[in-house]
Amino acid sequence: MEKVIRHLTKDVIKVLKAGDFILFSGILYTARDQAHKKLLDLIKAKKPLPFDLKDKVIYYCGPTPALHGQVVGACGPTTSSRMDSFTPQLLSKGILAMIGKGQRCAEVIAAIKKYQAVYFSTYAGCGALLSQCVKSKKLICFAELGTEAVFAFEVEKFPLITAIDAQGGTIYE
């Protein structure tokens, strides 16, 4: 039986172990390279953020446009390590989880432990498959970035593999 999680909370995260496979139903916020940079610039300048980071699940993704009648186009994960230098600060602002692909650096693992967060990987290179889990898509901010804008995806049974857990355990060697 595959476990479906509807409410991702600190309590749920704490018990996840690296290697656990779950299906997530809820809201993801897409943000990749340029959105991370913009958020960090705003944080540095002590300016208000366009959305509250607290308890958000951040998905490293830049989707293709939706074909007629579809919610979104292909929407798989991008390489997480490019976000490494921004991640500890976003975690300090309260993000709950990140979804991407591939390893993270030691500083990110330490920050995940410190803030009791979690890093998931999802099916990398499977953008068409993952698009079928997205039920709605809403632009949140940074429209000028095109595919790199922040979108809220409402997802149903989105597959996640716990890649780095809140204890710092990892699936990667």
Next chain:
Amino acid sequence: MRKVSVKIIEDKVKSLSIKVNTHLRPDVLSALKKALRLETKTLARKALNAIIKNAEIAQEKSIAICQDTGLPVVFLELGAEVYIGQNITEIIINSVAQAYRQGCLRASLQRDPILRQYKPEYKPAIVHTDIVNGGKIKISLLPKGFGSENKAQVKMFNPTSSWDEISDFIVQSVALAGASACPPYIIGIGIGGTQDFACLLAKKALLLPIDKKSNAKIAAMETNLLQRINKLKIGAMGLGGKITCLGIKILTHPTHIAGLPAAVNISCHALRSGSVVI
């Protein structure tokens, strides 16, 4: 002289652009199915199943296989007897861009690589041209995703370096890519020429069907590398297991007596490419 109409080139390039992004290459698909037969690790099997299912959905619904529809790289072989009357490079760049827009593929190109202040666009594809004999045009398109392109490597060896040294470098390059570039990988190797030419060969090697046998000497090197890379146990999507690499292709070219350039171009499992001959 053979006159070829602009319209034919445009139409062929447009349909090729959509096809390669929505139909996984048959040789790659069959290698993935073979990998699934060999893999025993549960999570890695789950990943391989997802990749195969993804290819089916993409083809059926005409959705991009991967949201990273790449930097479109075009290899053009232009017959010396062909007459078009217009700039074929521009025709190709514009046709790829139009197809990407119409086919809901991703605008992933940043006009200013340093300041990056523009909204991502569909142009320009990169076009490499060879003039060949005859009256035909061959256009090959490789939309190169950058998760894997970022892991490309090149090294200038001494001409006295051994194959062992070169293969260590290749295996090391794959180990560095780790789980980040969407394994199981397909790996293109370019050896010889100049530094830039070796890189181009490595990319061109990705166009070759991975189930097509190379000549005996090269095939032995490819097999040896494949075995060593699979021993890294990175596995599908970095989840461990037997299959880190689906196939490896080596292209060589004459080089200088003072050097030995070796380049590695890694492709994710969603290796997309195709050709048309006009």
